Every structure is written in C-alpha cells, then in structure tokens.
Amino acid sequence: MEAGKDVMDKDFAEKECDSVRGQSSASYLVWDDLTVPVSAGSKRKLLNRLSGYAQTGRILAVMGPSGSGKSTFLDSLAGRISSDIRREGNISLSGKKMKPINHRDLSYVTQENFYLGTLTVNETIAYTAHLRLSSKMTKAEIDEVVEMTIKEMGLEDCAENRIGNWHLRGISSGERKRLSISLEMVTGPLILLLDEPTTGLDSASAFFVTRALRNIADEGKIIICSMHQPSSEVFDLFDDLLLLSSGETVFLGEAKMAIEFFAEAGFACPRRKNPADHFLWCISLDFDSVTATLLLSPRTCQNPASSGFSMRMKTAEIKATLIQSYKSSEYSSAVRRKMQEIAATKDYQVCQLNKNTNSSKWKQLRILTHRSFINMYRDIGYSWLRITFYVLSSISTGTLYFDIGYDNEAIINRGKCVSFIYGFMICLSCGGVPFFDEELKVFYDERLNGHYGETVFVLANFLSSLPFLVANSLLSGTTIFYMVKLHSRFSHYGYFCINLFCCITVIESCMMVVTSFVPNALIAIGTGAGVIVLMMMASQIFRLLPDLPKFFWQYPMSYISFAKWAVEGQYKNVMTGCEFDSAEPGEPKLKGETILKTTFGISLDRSKWWDVTVLLFQLFVYKLLLFLMLRYKKRMAPWLNGHYS
Known part of the structure; x- marks a missing residue:
C-alpha cells in the first residue's frame, strides 16, 4: 500500500x-x-x-x-x-x-x-x-x-x-x-x-x-x-x-x-x-x-x-x-x-495538483474504445441477441424470396425484397436504445467529474461498435444476397454489404441522438420508432418516390431520409446489369436500367455510389448532432425538464 x-x-x-x-x-x-x-x-x-x-x-x-x-x-x-x-x-x-x-x-x-x-x-x-x-x-x-x-x-x-x-x-x-x-x-x-x-x-x-x-x-x-x-x-x-x-x-x-x-x-x-x-x-x-x-x-x-x-x-x-x-x-x-x-493568512499551502497529469486524448480514446467494446461484447442484448435476430430475419427473407430468378415477376419481387430487407433492418435498430441509454448515463456521470470529454466519447462509441456493425452487415448481407441470388457479380455483393453497413450505422447514430435528447430509454424507444416510421414513409418502401406528395414528403423529407438513399442505391445495385423476361412471350428482354426508370421512377443520372456517399455524410451529421447534444444538453436542461414534466 x-x-x-x-x-x-x-x-x-x-x-x-x-x-x-x-x-x-x-x-x-x-x-x-x-x-x-x-x-x-x-x-x-x-x-x-x-x-x-x-x-x-x-x-x-x-x-x-x-x-x-x-x-x-x-x-x-x-x-x-x-x-x-x-x-x-x-x-x-x-x-x-x-x-x-x-x-x-x-x-x-x-x-x-x-x-x-x-x-x-x-x-x-x-x-x-x-x-x-x-x-x-x-x-x-x-x-x-x-x-x-x-x-x-x-x-x-x-x-x-x-x-x-x-x-x-x-x-x-x-x-x-x-x-x-x-x-x-x-x-x-x-x-x-x-x-x-x-x-x-x-x-x-x-x-x-x-x-x-x-x-x-x-x-x-x-x-x-x-x-x-x-x-x-x-x-x-x-x-x-x-x-x-x-x-x-x-x-x-x-x-x-x-x-x-x-x-x-x-x-x-x-x-x-x-x-x-x-x-x-x-x-x-x-x-x-x-x-x-x-x-x-x-x-x-x-x-x-x-x-x-x-x-x-x-x-x-x-x-x-x-x-x-x-x-x-x-x-x-x-x-x-x-x-x-x-x-x-497568506501562507496557507493549498494542494495544487499538476494540470499536465491528465491522460492524453489519444490514450483516453484507446482506453474508452476498449472498455466500450468489452461491454458490447459481454452484453448479450446489444451484441449476440441482436446479431441472432438479424441473421434469423435474413434467413427468413431468403426463404421467402429464395432464388428469385429473372422472370417478369422477379422485377416486382426484387423491389419487395429490398424494401422488406431495409424495413426489418431499420426496425431492429430500436433494440439498441436501452444499451445506448446505459452508456450515455455513464458518460454524463463521468463527464461531470472530468474523466473525458464529448469528442472522445463519440469517437470511442463509434469505433467500438464497428466490429458488431460489420458482423451484422456481412452475415445478413451474405445470407440474403446468395439465398435470393440478387446478382451474379461479386462486385454487386460487395456493394450490397457496404450499403447495408452504411444504413445500419446511420440508423444507430440517429437512435443515439434521439436517446441523448430524451430523459429515459422508454421515451427514446417511442420517439425513435416515430422517427424511423417517418423516414421509411419518405422512401421507396411504402410508395414509389415519384408518387409521393411533393410538399413535405418529396421536399424535404425524401432528401433527409436515410431509408430513401439506402433503398435507392440498393435498387440500382440489384437491377443494373440484369435482364428480365418480358410480360409477353417472344418480346425482347427488359434491361434493369430501363425498369429502374419506367417502373420504379429512379433516375440513373447519379451512380449508386452517390447514395452511399450521402449515407456517409448523414453519418457525419448525426455524429456531429450527438456531439452538440452532449456538449450543450446541460444548457438546454431547464427547457427539456419543463417540456417533459
């Protein structure tokens, strides 16, 4: 001692x-x-x-x-x-x-x-x-x-x-x-x-x-x-x-x-x-x-x-x-x-500890990332249970649309499959809210006593969650892509998993922002579900984008909705380079690019990688919003307390 x-x-x-x-x-x-x-x-x-x-x-x-x-x-x-x-x-x-x-x-x-x-x-x-x-x-x-x-x-x-x-x-x-x-x-x-x-x-x-x-x-x-x-x-x-x-x-x-x-x-x-x-x-x-x-x-x-x-x-x-x-x-x-x-009295000796003894930001980031990863790994609710649900949902989707083929009915079924995939992927993200709430409570407790700051927490939380997000995306993407046989080219499989990863990451970041804004996990789940439904309604999932009312739903909601960009990019990915049977026997095959324009109302002026770029930009925006929320929530506390009381 x-x-x-x-x-x-x-x-x-x-x-x-x-x-x-x-x-x-x-x-x-x-x-x-x-x-x-x-x-x-x-x-x-x-x-x-x-x-x-x-x-x-x-x-x-x-x-x-x-x-x-x-x-x-x-x-x-x-x-x-x-x-x-x-x-x-x-x-x-x-x-x-x-x-x-x-x-x-x-x-x-x-x-x-x-x-x-x-x-x-x-x-x-x-x-x-x-x-x-x-x-x-x-x-x-x-x-x-x-x-x-x-x-x-x-x-x-x-x-x-x-x-x-x-x-x-x-x-x-x-x-x-x-x-x-x-x-x-x-x-x-x-x-x-x-x-x-x-x-x-x-x-x-x-x-x-x-x-x-x-x-x-x-x-x-x-x-x-x-x-x-x-x-x-x-x-x-x-x-x-x-x-x-x-x-x-x-x-x-x-x-x-x-x-x-x-x-x-x-x-x-x-x-x-x-x-x-x-x-x-x-x-x-x-x-x-x-x-x-x-x-x-x-x-x-x-x-x-x-x-x-x-x-x-x-x-x-x-x-x-x-x-x-x-x-x-x-x-x-x-x-x-x-x-x-x-x-x-002027000669009292006051204990003044050296301010240079604080741990460096890089060390704090490394330690906090490791701690958060260990917590995620051991928490069956955040890691293994959610991965299990993702995989089981993917297998279920794969059996529903198994070997979808390239006949005329496959055109609409591909759209349904993509919409179904992102529907359950987005909804399952609400399962992480209780875990986010626990981590945020620990952060508020430790931040008040100067353990570390907002920047370190936001980065550490993101880095520690990456292995689990990658695992979810690869396991789910591989299962669905090859069971349904969405495309013959491996590059399209790679894009499928990348798009899925970006979408899940953006949703989790959005749920973190919602959880940081409201007072407890129960309200966060309800609020998060509302946000998710709003985002899904402004995408291709329930109704084609050209058919949405222009006021509010097309402008600005469709541009804000992460679901819209994820689904649109995936439509381009599973349709381009494919040929489908015509509705009438003997007629020429229909190209996927033509179907995107005429059936789904999706323009090909921009590459499918543009949709991934927008998702990455939204990821940055949500992380920035989380940082600002954590930094200034104390100043907003009087208003928030009055609003939720």
Whole structure:
C-alpha cells in the first residue's frame, strides 16, 4: 500500500500541500454568504446566506430534512448549479477564490451513480485510472494505484465480481457505494463531496462506507457529505456538523458540540436517543403532522406531561429559535473568526495538483474504445441477441424470396425484397436504445467529474461498435444476397454489404441522438420508432418516390431520409446489369436500367455510389448532432425538464 502511495506522490504531488503529507498545516474550503435562488429572478432561496468552512483531515456532515438544501449546497461547491440560476457569494480554497473547478482538486460522488454492469469492480476502477492518470505513468504503476484503492475501500472480496445489470447478478448496494468513491479517489483529489452516500444501505454497510470516508479524511482530505438520518454509530465518526433547514444554517461546528448547543437553546436531546434523529425532529416541518396526530391520541391526552417540548411548540417556532440562537452564539462567532483568519493568512499551502497529469486524448480514446467494446461484447442484448435476430430475419427473407430468378415477376419481387430487407433492418435498430441509454448515463456521470470529454466519447462509441456493425452487415448481407441470388457479380455483393453497413450505422447514430435528447430509454424507444416510421414513409418502401406528395414528403423529407438513399442505391445495385423476361412471350428482354426508370421512377443520372456517399455524410451529421447534444444538453436542461414534466 505504501508503494502505491509513493506512485501517486511521484506523479501528481510535486506541489502537494503539507496537510496531504500529514504535516501540521491545513487547507480550508470556505463559503461566504452563499445564496442560491429557486429560479432566475425568484425571491425565494434554496440557500440563504450560508457561511462556513471545512478543513483537511476532518469530515463535515451536512444534515437536514428533505428539501433543506443539502444537495444544492454540494452542487454549489462543485460548480454544478443550473446555468439559468445565478449563484451569489464567494467560495475560496485557503483564502484564494476558487476558479472553475479543477477535477484534480475536487471530486463529487452523487447520490445516483451509473456503471457498465458487465465489467468487474477491478476492471471498472482500472479503466477509470487509465482514463484519468498521467500518460507518463507505466501500466505497472497504474495497476499499483488500482490495487491500493481497492484495498483502502475494502473491495478485495468483490474485486473480480461483475457490477451487474438487467441480466447479471452483481455486487451489493454497499459495495456499489464504495466503488463510486473509489472511482473518484484514484487521482487523490483534495476535496471529496458526497451526496447521501449511505442512502438505501443497511446500518452495517452505512457504517462501513462512513468508516472508509474516515480513513480518507485521515490522509489529509476535505470530506463533505450530506446525510439524511445517520445512526448513532455513524454520527460518532463525524468531526463537524452543518445543520440546514429551509436553506438556512441551524448549526455549524464540532458534531459533538451540537448536543450542547441544542440543550442551551432549550431543546435538549433525551438520553439514549440518537442525536441525529433528535436534531431532525426539531427542524423538520414534516413532523408537525405527526405531532398533531399524537396530541389527539388518548394516551397523550391522559398524560400531557409526556408530550415534551416538540408537542408544545410548532416546528417552525423551534427552527426559528434555533436559527436565532445560532446567530447569537459563540459557535457562529468562532466560525466567523476562523473565516477572517483564513482570509487574512497568506501562507496557507493549498494542494495544487499538476494540470499536465491528465491522460492524453489519444490514450483516453484507446482506453474508452476498449472498455466500450468489452461491454458490447459481454452484453448479450446489444451484441449476440441482436446479431441472432438479424441473421434469423435474413434467413427468413431468403426463404421467402429464395432464388428469385429473372422472370417478369422477379422485377416486382426484387423491389419487395429490398424494401422488406431495409424495413426489418431499420426496425431492429430500436433494440439498441436501452444499451445506448446505459452508456450515455455513464458518460454524463463521468463527464461531470472530468474523466473525458464529448469528442472522445463519440469517437470511442463509434469505433467500438464497428466490429458488431460489420458482423451484422456481412452475415445478413451474405445470407440474403446468395439465398435470393440478387446478382451474379461479386462486385454487386460487395456493394450490397457496404450499403447495408452504411444504413445500419446511420440508423444507430440517429437512435443515439434521439436517446441523448430524451430523459429515459422508454421515451427514446417511442420517439425513435416515430422517427424511423417517418423516414421509411419518405422512401421507396411504402410508395414509389415519384408518387409521393411533393410538399413535405418529396421536399424535404425524401432528401433527409436515410431509408430513401439506402433503398435507392440498393435498387440500382440489384437491377443494373440484369435482364428480365418480358410480360409477353417472344418480346425482347427488359434491361434493369430501363425498369429502374419506367417502373420504379429512379433516375440513373447519379451512380449508386452517390447514395452511399450521402449515407456517409448523414453519418457525419448525426455524429456531429450527438456531439452538440452532449456538449450543450446541460444548457438546454431547464427547457427539456419543463417540456417533459
């Protein structure tokens, strides 16, 4: 373990502060008059003039009832407030105003985390380490950091277990929480923010997670975590406590002194009662309804003395009394004096990790492509099940149009065959939406903490999917082409598979854009199906292009529709160079080129390769749209949330 720490120190910590090395000096994260309105221009406040600090080597627990502002407070410190809300107040690190967050200095573990369920715990941490640690580090050094992280977080027993997804049984919820912390600790950030890390865990798992945070804090880190209702054993692990109610500070100071503060304010914690429960009982407005019910109970009416102060006062009165008591208390004065001392002192050593230690873009692309490929390969729903359906559908099509021949009926049957092929190929693309949704959730989670950017993700996702798209195209194309005997020339077989590959790739890219735009996979499947039907209606599949109404369907939909270009190119491919029997015996054979013009209304002014070129251009457009959607979705979030709410 010590060797692992030396590896991290060697690469990132040339400028690391003395506190992280265990010496006497400390770093402080300070917030002064921090105010966040409910929305732009609103007078209501989610946070109302909060002031305080957190320091290295200590755990600051942020507690309060639901809606008190805990998550908003952490979002403010992490710089994740919605772009349409203007945060007021200052946030500084040891007296120096914090600039845009450097993800080497601060990491944020949110309440809900997403993983690629087919990967093991060890693989997940290792991929993250390779994505985030310096390209100058050797594989052995990074592996040592991974091993050290696994040991520190107590994940040795489940290191080789898969995380789990819809078809794989995975690790427990407590192990998932410790995994989420591990992913952010591989780079050794100075500040670690956690939003309710014990939510949904049993008491033993919650204690284990908090104990792990205690060990991290002891290494010289600033730990700030929101907690809803910790057990007394978990509460004893906290150094400092920030109590919030309706966005206002009820108490900030040493956790063990909170009991004394409540007693001084006239709301003493009963013996053998969990202090955390008592604090929340006093400041949560939800308990007013419980109190009213208790006041009406026969037992309380018979023994009014047993009701206690909480039944004699409304929660709003208790909260107002506590807030006022804190403002005039020595605890508040001590916090203010310390903040002034921090602002006045110039020689605090702040941990500034080298910004040049980020992994290179090329390395990130290589690692992310490999990770995505492994996930696709192991996910039977995305890879093998879909390939099986493609092949079975191709065999079915081949049996329907087996050895179609060159008689007069084969003319129309070839058109039906091509339309049928692209019909089921396009529809099957909706099956990838749940997988796309999983990958996008992981991306949003990792992008927020600076693992990699949009460009790397879009390219890696495309490159990792290529082998499966090629396999689908070759297996399906070969099966159909030679069962139906669409053409005698091998070059036409090559074009058939290339056209099929381009079409499937464009459809998958379109579905990725749709999935990135909507809030969940269910809506994405419905929206994607609608887009697919619209594209198919503007192609040759349901009605010949010249017969479509000119307004909207021919112009512009037929030019936008990927189905139109794919089907048109395939019509040219299976008809040109062929001769068919005439409808009347004895008449000359009909050339495929003539049939394209007269029967299908397809012009031969442009080569069939022009259609493939348009499909490749559309592929580029969809990838660009995906990039723009990922880049600017956060800015669009207020509009999207309002639209889908």
